[in-house]
Amino acid sequence: MPAPDAVGKRDVEPDGSRRYTxxxxxxxGRLMRALTETGLRERAARPLVIFxxxxxxxxxxxxxxxVQARALTGYGLPISGADVARRFLGMSAKDMRRxxxxxxxxxxxxxxxxxxxxxxxRLFRRELKPVAGIAGVLEEIERxxxxxxxxxxxxxxRIALALEVTGxxxxxxxxxxxxxxxxxxxxAPDLFLHAAKTMGFAPESxxxxxxxxxxxxxxxSAGMRALGFVGGVHCRPAHGDDLLAAGADLLCRDSxxxxxxxxxxxxxxxxxx
Numbered sequence: 001m002p003a004p005d006a007v008g009k010r011d012v013e014p015d016g017s018r019r020y021t022x023x024x025x026x027x028x029g030r031l032m033r034a035l036t037e038t039g040l041r042e043r044a045a046r047p048l049v050i051f052x053x054x055x056x057x058x059x060x061x062x063x064x065x066x067v068q069a070r071a072l073t074g075y076g077l078p079i080s081g082a083d084v085a086r087r088f089l090g091m092s093a094k095d096m097r098r099x100x101x102x103x104x105x106x107x108x109x110x111x112x113x114x115x116x117x118x119x120x121x122r123l124f125r126r127e128l129k130p131v132a133g134i135a136g137v138l139e140e141i142e143r144x145x146x147x148x149x150x151x152x153x154x155x156x157x158r159i160a161l162a163l164e165v166t167g168x169x170x171x172x173x174x175x176x177x178x179x180x181x182x183x184x185x186x187x188a189p190d191l192f193l194h195a196a197k198t199m200g201f202a203p204e205s206x207x208x209x210x211x212x213x214x215x216x217x218x219x220x221s222a223g224m225r226a227l228g229f230v231g232g233v234h235c236r237p238a239h240g241d242d243l244l245a246a247g248a249d250l251l252c253r254d255s256x257x258x259x260x261x262x263x264x265x266x267x268x269x270x271x272x273x
Contacts, residue, residue: 046146048201049262050192050224052090053152055211058162059129061085061234067120068096071112077104085234090212092153092185121161130166131232133255138171140263149175151195153185153214175199186214189222196222209258211235213246220247227262231255 055061065081068088072079077100088096093113101107109115141148149172152159156178163169163176177195179185196206208219209227211234219226228243231254240251252258 046144047205047207047225048196048199049141049146049148050151050195050206050208050219051148052208052210052212052215052229053150053159053162054154055089055131055232055234056209056229057131057134057150057168058166059131059233060124060162061089061211061232063123063127064120065089065234067116067123071116072100075104075108082236089234090153090186090210090214090218092179093155094179095185117155117158120158124158124161124165128162128165130168131255133231134258135168137255137259137262138168140259142171144263146263147199147201148172149177149195149199151177151191151208153179153191155180186212187217187221189218192218192222192224196224207262209252209262210243210248211239213242216243216246216248225249227252227258229258231258 051057053060054064062081062085065084065088068084069079069081072084088099091099097108097112138148150159150163154162156176159176159178160169163172177191177198179191182188182190182194184190192206192208193203196203203223206222206224207227208215208222208224209229210216210219211229211232216226216228226248228240228246228248228251230240230243230251240253244251250261252261
């Protein structure tokens with residue numbers, strides 16, 4: 001006798017034996033529950049990987065810091081690109097302005113951000129490159145079906161241009177988050193929490209890849225795991241120590257180590273076989 005909830009269909013096997021195939025709403029309900037539970041378990045086992053943009057995906061930090069340094073020096077506040085990086089890396093434009101005006105003792109020009117942005121966008125279109133090996137890491141993550149997004153202190157327009165000119169935008173689609181979307185930028189946790197909530201992940205199921213101490217602090221404040229990344233050309237020898245001191249769970253010196261940390265694989269550079 002078939003099971004009580006097996007309705008309708010009795011098939012004949014090649015050897016002449018008979019078997020019953022479950023049909024109807026009960027079987028469909030059980031199947032859907034099983035698939036849902038399996039999908040939830042698989043998703044729970046995979047983290048959401050949240051990438052910073054500047055210095056992690058694209059080698060933009062030297063370009064951006066030099067633009068800021070030239071502008072600030074022109075206002076009478078001499079500063080080098082290296083000092084801009086040391087003090088303001090990972091910080092939103094709003095927070096950077098506040099600190100600079102405190103140092104300067106007077107307001108910056110109202111058009112400071114727009115002027116620097118125009119110069120930087122021109123440089124991006126001519127010179128911006130992806131961080132070495134990062135395209136291969138993203139290909140492996142995509143192949144593994146790992147959820148991913150970008151969460152950056154930069155403006156939405158700057159992030160979009162950076163990803164477009166380096167050919168990385170296809171890895172993220174619309175899943176790009178800017179500090180302009182929240183009230184507080186890094187080192188506050190707001191941006192990462194907003195990204196995780198929008199993507200449908202709990203903070204403890206997220207891994208953040210960051211090159212700045214402000215970003216590491218933001219990730220830890222959000223209750224997320226934090227990977228410090230020093231594969232960008234702007235990273236000085238002691239930069240990794242700074243990230244570990246800020247709370248990074250692990251330090252990745254290049255894209256190869258990042259791929260191993262995220263997936264345990266060696267990446268194949270995008271476009272190669």
